[in-house]
Amino acid sequence: MEYLLDTHVVLWWLTEPKKISAKAHKLISNRKNEVYVSSVSLWEMAIKKEIGRLTLPLNLLSVLAAETFQILPLKGEEALGVIDLPNLHPDPFDRILIAQAKFNDLVLITRDQKMLGYPIVTLKA
Numbered sequence: 001m002e003y004l005l006d007t008h009v010v011l012w013w014l015t016e017p018k019k020i021s022a023k024a025h026k027l028i029s030n031r032k033n034e035v036y037v038s039s040v041s042l043w044e045m046a047i048k049k050e051i052g053r054l055t056l057p058l059n060l061l062s063v064l065a066a067e068t069f070q071i072l073p074l075k076g077e078e079a080l081g082v083i084d085l086p087n088l089h090p091d092p093f094d095r096i097l098i099a100q101a102k103f104n105d106l107v108l109i110t111r112d113q114k115m116l117g118y119p120i121v122t123l124k125a
Contacts, residue, residue, distance in 0.1 A: 043093075
């Protein structure tokens, strides 16, 4: 299977893995599964670090690679894909993650209830 981690799930995985449900933890840790972190999540984390709301390791990309997470770049079609999404969620970063999950047929692992109303498959983090 292929999974996309919501930004908070990436952060929990690295700092507070006990917050992640047992089922999601098992799927993420199974090296047979493809697990993606969106470049948009990296952008969101960088912004939060810049304004002092988040601490990140300097070697974040190396840390993610060691976890065998793959970086999912944002494609133009995905960015424009938010046009066709119902306006159920105001956060632009989350809307892009939804579009990426939809375009790439990825299961989105999240705890964000607002994402459940979109035409994608989600799994509770």
